[in-house]
């Protein structure tokens with residue numbers, strides 16, 4: 001009984017312990033600070049923690065969790081190895097391009113995340129390395145050139161996925177069979193004076209899956225870790241997140257973000273929010289890693305009680321026929337989303 005009381009107390013304290021100073025954010029407006037929960041408070045969450053998490057996923061669609069076991073060391077190791085991958089010659093990276101380039105292996109400059117704009121432009125300075133998490137035979141790794149990458153990537157990705165799995169039931173997502181899809185991101189250094197009409201490394205979008213587990217952004221300039229350059233990096237609904245990498249690594253802080261599927265499944269009870277990554281203009285490069293959590297393809301997204309505002313928000317990928325039969329499968333939703341953001345004309349030529 002006494003132990004339970006202490007756990008309860010720790011849970012409350014961990015929520016109250018959310019403030020600007022604890023988060024090392026120099027730029028985020030006070031009313032837009034990302035709330036920080038302690039990982040332990042997510043293991044056996046109190047009703048108060050559950051309510052608070054849901055409120056945050058409604059407000060900004062994004063939370064942080066401190067104390068994710070092993071996260072900081074694993075992410076640091078991943079960054080060390082991934083930076084070696086990023087430095088490999090293009091022809092070696094091209095060997096990691098697979099036929100399913102939007103979900104496995106390497107790709108670069110193939111995604112258009114602002115297709116609603118009159119002049120859509122691709123994210124040309126963005127490289128991605130996708131992989132199933134945990135590892136399986138569908139993945140494409142640079143095993144000959146950089147054999148350490150497979151394990152470094154999978155180690156941090158599995159830590160994130162396991163932490164994310166604990167959060168999903170708290171917002172009412174209880175499908176047991178979920179899959180992880182990792183995406184290692186390398187936003188390349190932008191040459192000075194370059195102007196391709198795209199101010200972003202990653203254009204404005206919402207994550208189209210269920211849920212995203214995220215590593216903090218890491219900036220490097222001339223091979224040295226640097227603080228986030230001004231006016232660059234991750235912005236959610238126009239507001240900078242601005243978290244320091246050192247703080248996140250030393251305190252094992254990871255991030256979790258709502259995807260569009262949960263917004264649909266919860267009838268808008270939680271919200272997928274628009275976000276983008278602004279280019280740094282000082283020559284810095286930027287690394288991050290995300291793990292998307294998705295259900296099996298045959299899972300139905302129930303549209304029976306979808307409110308009008310949510311219908312309108314997703315009118316680009318939901319049809320009258322979907323609403324008439326009252327569902328869309330995750331597989332259909334995923335395919336339509338990938339088609340929206342990955343125009344055929346930008347598909348890479350594969351070496352396989």
Ligand SMILES: [Fe+2]
Pocket residue numbers: 205206207275
């Ligand atoms: Fe995203």
